Amino acid sequence: MSDPRPIGVFDSGVGGLTVLRAIREALPEEATLYLGDTARVPYGTKSPETVTRFALESGRFLAEQGIKLLVVACNTASAMSLEALRAVLPIPVVGVLEPGARAAVRATRTGRIGVIGTEATIASGAYPQALQTLRPGLEVVSRACPLFVPLAEEGWTDNEVAYLTAERYLAPLRDRIDTLILGCTHYPLLRDTIQKVMGAGVALIDSARETAIEVTTQVRRQGLRGQGGGTPRYYVTDAPARFRAVGERFLDEPLEHVEWIRLGEDDAA
């Protein structure tokens, strides 16, 4: 059985391209749509109510484009808005949080896991909750790292500023954990610096890869297998120029077919 409809990937901006990339590598036969809410990015400093409102508008838009499955690539929206999305959308919704948590539980030997993410993701407590559900008794240490996203977007991923910033954020976690969840799509760009600061003994969990595995499972289980991939189609809520420029750094390929749309606006205004 097959289903030619595309898989939809939604993120607050460009960061989710790491998830899109992992999905395309795992499932080259799938068509894909990507929506980056670039007019309202970032979500990581905003309230649960506002993030959920934005996520619902984005999810509805992609559902109207005829996707068969929605991937919420944004950790913040996954932490805050997954239930709301599942309640209103008629398709399966996959977040990045549960796959990341599952991989961390598999990886840890000591049962002590660290989580880093945006202010909003960390404040939500969603990762510790997911981890505790998977294995009660785990010790979880969380830390918001607000400067990591602007550092990654500036391309400062392995210079002295990046290293010192990582040192400040992560020194309190070092020696306390053996596994660290990179709970934001931008953080894999800082992987080398984070690994250097944490030491080689700490396993870094990148949700992008784990989410691609989860999407593969869902697609196979539900008989939704695609019939040919091709170039993704991109939608953005701000002008495409900056998304194209920063996005190419995430994807290592040019972004074609980028369309500028509006979300949640009164077009009559």
Place this chain on the structure above:
Amino acid sequence: MSDPRPIGVFDSGVGGLTVLRAIREALPEEATLYLGDTARVPYGTKSPETVTRFALESGRFLAEQGIKLLVVACNTASAMSLEALRAVLPIPVVGVLEPGARAAVRATRTGRIGVIGTEATIASGAYPQALQTLRPGLEVVSRACPLFVPLAEEGWTDNEVAYLTAERYLAPLRDRIDTLILGCTHYPLLRDTIQKVMGAGVALIDSARETAIEVTTQVRRQGLRGQGGGTPRYYVTDAPARFRAVGERFLDEPLEHVEWIRLGEDDAA
């Protein structure tokens, strides 16, 4: 002649509170309203079209609250959207850009001026243009400093990370200018670090103070003088909690009367 209507101050988020503060100090007899578009902050990475759409929605909202004068405290919106605001609003509109440029022209002895700001402000070329209009032949060097806003919001204003970041951004400007415009409302929080990197010989221009002087002139010239100030009224487009917390760092006083509003949304949706 007097006019009890409030002065409206608009910013993408909390940064404009530095401008509000300067206006209240200069004009204690004026009532004030402040709008921070915290659901869609920041503007500094977004396109002119999107920033202008947001600015018009914000300007219209404040005009509907009955203000007598609008201050665009956000440098990005001042650089991109001042003409559009002046075209549609029936009240005087003051930006932060022209006052800052005027102060820089007064301060420079060598005629070589630096400007730092967000990506969007620098890309707009609005500062060099304003400076050249005031005094043709000036030499203007511009530099976007995208990490300064997140550093200021994180409260990392004078640690080693802030210093190294400033060194990277500003070293190419050092020895080439004698005056530097802090072209973003967040940057005065990093004033000490910026001064250290640039050296004591460089004058730093903070638009907040200059804008307050411009507002004072306008209010007096047009016979709009207020009849008593009092506590400002705040409007925000995201939940008030974070605005309150970060805002108190900018104002050194608690923020009362913070109301959560929606802008540009289809309320029927």
